[in-house]
Amino acid sequence: MPDSWLDLDPDAHFGPATLPYGVFSTASDPGRRVGVAIGEHVLDLGGTARALGAPFADTVAGPGLDALLAAGRPVWDQVRTALTAWLTDPVHADAVRPHLVDRSSVRLHLPFTVADYVDFYASEHHATNVGRIFRPDQEPLTPNWKHLPIGYHGRSGTIVVSGTDIVRPTGQRKPPTEPAPVFGPSVRLDIEAEVGFVVGTPSPMGESVPVDSFADHVFGVFLLNDWSSRDLQAWEYVPLGPFLGKSFATSVSPWVVPVAALEAARVEQPAQDPEPLPYLRGTRPWGLDLRLEVRLNGHVVSNPPFDQMYWTAAQQLAHMTVNGASLRTGDVFASGTVSGPEPDQRGSLLELTWSGKEPLRLPDGTERAFLEDGDEVVITATAPGPGGTVVHFGEVAGRILPAR
Template sequence: MAGTPEHTPLDLPEGDPFGPHNLPYGIFSESPDGARRIGVRLGDHVLDAGAAASALGSPYVSLLARPSLNPLLAAGRTAWSDVRRALTAWVTVPAHRETVLPFLHPLSAVTLHLPFDVADYVDFYASENHASNLGRLFRPDEEPLKPNWKHLPVGYHGRSGTVVVSGTDVVRPSGQRKGPADPAPVFGPSVRLDIETEVGYVVGAPSAQGTAVPLSAYRDHVFGLCLLNDWSARDIQSWETVPLGPHLGKSFATSISAWITPLEALDAARVTAPERSVPLLPYLDDADPSLDPAGYDLRITVSLNGHVISEPPFSGMYWTGAQMLAHMTVNGASLRTGDLYGSGTISGTEENERGSLIEMTWNGSHPLELPDGKRGFLENGDVVTLSAWAPGANGTRVGLGEVTGRIVAPLPAGS
C-alpha cells in the first residue's frame, strides 16, 4: 500500500496569496553578507530562480542568475512574460518537482535585500481625498484643491539613494522647523514625523530622451508594483516648502517592500479610474475604450505597533499609473531601468481610510487612541507596517507582501 505523499513547499494550502498565480520577485541571500540572488516567492519559501534556471537548462539563466532584478527589468515586456511563463511551469509541472525542490529556501532562513538598483525617484499626489484633506487643513478659507490638480498629476523628484528595503530602521531626521508663532527657526529632530501609505511603480524598459511615453505604452515600460512608505517630516516640510516644494522633509528615507509584483499577476485586479470632473488634455485622456484599465483594486492595511489604524482603498485613486508615467515623460524626460515612482498618499472617503497620520489625527489635534498610548505623530520605537492584497482570478488573492519600518533616534552629532 502506497504511503501518503510527502508534503513539500510546492504543495501550498488552498488560497495561499503567494501561490503560482502570483510569483513576485525579490533579492535574497542565505546569510546577511552572502551572495545576493534573484528569488521568487512561493508561499513561505523563496525559489532561487537563477539556480533553478541553470539546473533546468533554461535560456533565461542570463536574466535570473543575477544579484539584482535590473537585467530582467531591462529585458522588456516580451521577456517578462516569457520568464513568468517558465517560472509558473517550474513550480506547477510535476516533471520539474525533483529538480526545483532543492532550490526552495524558507523565508525565515534568508535575508531580503533591496530588489533593484533604483535609478530616479518621483513621488506623485494622486489621491483626491488626500489632497483635499490637506487643502482643508492648511488652506481652510480656500478651495481644497489647487487649480492645476485635476488637470495634471502633481509630483516632485525625490532622492533615489535613500530608498531602502522593508525592515530597515528609519532614523528620525533633523532639520529646520518654525511654527507660525515662533520668532525664528530652530534646528533639531523632527517632532511631527509621519507616514505616507503609497504604491510604487517599478520601471523596466527605458525610453529615449526627447520622446514621450503615451498611455498605451504603460505596460511596455512598467514591470510591476510594490508597497511604498514615503516617510515625511511635516514640520521640516512646512517650513522649507516655499516656494519650490519638498526637500529635506521627504528625502531622508523611502521604504519599499522586498517583493515586486509583476503587472501580469494583477490583471484580475484592474479597474477603471473614477469619473473625471474636468476634461483632460489628449495625452492624459484615458477614456478611449481601447486602452486597458490602469487602476488597481488593492486592499491596503496600515498598522502601528501591531494595531490596525487604517485601510486605505487604492481603487479610488484619481490619477492612474499610466497617467503618471505619461505626464512624467511628456516633456521628453527619459525613463531609466530601475526608475521608481510613487502614487502619493492613498486616502479614501472615510476617516478609517486615511493614509497619513496628519490626516488621521487632523494635524495632531485628535490623536489616535492606541493600546500603547496616544499618537499624534510617530515616536521613537514605533513600528509601521503596510500590507496589501488584490483580488486574483477565480476567487484567489494576490499578496503584495508588506513594508515595515521602525523609527529610531538620530545619531549623536559627530558619530
C-alpha cells in the same frame, strides 16, 4: 490558475497567481540571488533556470533584478510562463525542489538599483484633506490638480528596503508661535502609505510614453512608505516643494509583483472632471483594486483603498515623460498617499489625527498624533487575482530610531 505541486497552505500569501520577484541571501550563502516567493519558500530563480536550461538563465543570474528589468516585456512574459509551469506542473518537481529555500531563513535586499525617483500626489481624498488642514479658508485643491498629476523628484539614494530602521530627521522648523526658525529633531514625523512602480524598459530622451504603453515599460508594483517630516516640510516647501522633509528615507517592500499578475485587479478609475487632455487618455482602464492596511505598533489604524486614486500610474508615466524626459531602467515612481473617503481610510497620520488635533487612541491605551521613537509601521496590501485567488504584496515595515 492551476495549483502548485507544493503543499501550500490555503492561506499562503504568495501563491502561483502572484510569483513576486526579490533578491535574497542566506547565512550559508551570503551572495545575493534573484528569488521568487512561493508559499513559505523562495525559489532560487537563477539556479533553477540554469538547471533546466532556460534561455533566460543569464538574465536572472543576479545579484539583482536589473538585467531582468532591462530585458523588456517579451522576456518578462517568458520568465513568468516558465515559472508558472515549473511550480504547477508536477513533471518539474524533482528538478525544482532542490532550489527552494525556506522563506523564514532568508535575508531580503533592495531588489534593484534605483535610478530616478518621482513621487506623485494622486489621491483626491488625500489632497482635499491636506488642503482643508493647511488652507481652511481656501479651496482645498489647487487650480491645476484636476488637470495634471502633480509630483516632485525625490532622492533615490535614500530608498531603503523594508525592515531598515529610520532615524528621526533633524532640520529647521518654525513653530507657529515662534518668531524665527529653530533647529532640532522633527516633532511631526509621519508616514505616507503608497504604491510604487518600477520601470524596466527605458525610453529615449525627447520621446513621450503614451498611457497605453504603460505595461511595455513598467515591470512591477510594490508597497512604499514615504516617511515625511511635516514640520520640516511646512517651513521649507514654499516655493519649490518638498526637500529635506521627504529626502531622509523612503521604504519599499522587498517583493516586486509583476504587472502581469494584476490583470484581474484592473478597474475603472474614478470619473475625471474635467476630461484630461488627450495625452492623459488611454483606451483601457489602469485603475487597480488594491486594498492596503496600515498597522502602527501592531494595531490597524487605516485601510486605504487604491481603487479610489484619481490619477492612475499609467497617466503618471505619460505625464512624467510628456516633456521628453527619458525613462531609465530602475526608475521608481510612487502613487502618493493612498486615502479613501472614510476617516479610517486615510493613509497618513496628518489626516488620521487631523494635524495632531485628534490623536489616535491605540488599543493599548497610548495616543499618537505623530510618530514617536520606537514606533513601528507596517503596510501590507492585497489585490484580486485570477479565478478568485488573492495577490499578496508582502509588507513594507520600518521602526523609528532617535535623532542622531
